[in-house]
Amino acid sequence: MENKMLLQSCCEQMHVQLSEQMAEQFMTYMSLLLEWNEKMNLTAITEEREVILKHFADCLSLVPYLKITESTKIIDVGTGAGFPGLPVKIACPSVSMTLLDSLQKRIGFLEEAIQSMGLREVACVHSRAEDGGQNPLYREQFDYCVSRAVANLAVLAEYCLPFVKVGGTLAALKGPDALDEIKEAKGALEKLGGKVTEVIDVTIPFTVLSHKLIFIEKVAPTPTAYPRKAGKISKNPLK
């Protein structure tokens, strides 16, 4: 199946609205991703079909579960080459999206991709989550924090929940061990002001691949002691 048709078909199956313009933006994103990937390590996925299924469709599986308004602000922590933040932004153009990563060279790629796709209201931030979460510009400023493949849930929650407003949500794309991670993160979530509200199983169309979407509501402000300084969080995860 031709690339654009494959993406459109995935979106139909996942109940994601995809206009012709959005489909074109995804094709631009894919070309740039594969071109830049020859010069720097952005993704281990190098086949176009796999990019569509394992990156684009995988990330777009979040979209039907997000409550988007004209003023929704989202941050993607540990975005890498823009996943899941850029697919979400393309599919939900009204959101204000912040893409945060600690690696400067990935930010260079993101800036070119955003410009080439003509996206507005996307900010790229070169920062560790540990620093960004203590910065008043970003702390408790977002309706959603989204994240994929960055850390186990106890560590991820400390990276991400400080960015989320009370009443907002951390949405994490997780693999098959998600339920064990939730159990292990129970104490961390309580300390950080988070509460798991929903876990959804998703199968990526045209594949046997599945993942879990974990939704964690921010039910109380995160104490100012969190996030702790770089290094401390992953060495000594909250219990």
Ligand SMILES: C[S@@+](CC[C@H](N)C(=O)[O-])C[C@H]1O[C@@H](n2cnc3c(N)ncnc32)[C@H](O)[C@@H]1O
């Ligand atoms: C395995 S990659 C995943 C990238 C992307 N989320 C995806 O799903 O393709 C992990 C990314 O998280 C970033 N990262 C790891 N720890 C981080 C931290 N403490 N603060 C900010 N970014 C971090 C890395 O630089 C890397 O780009």
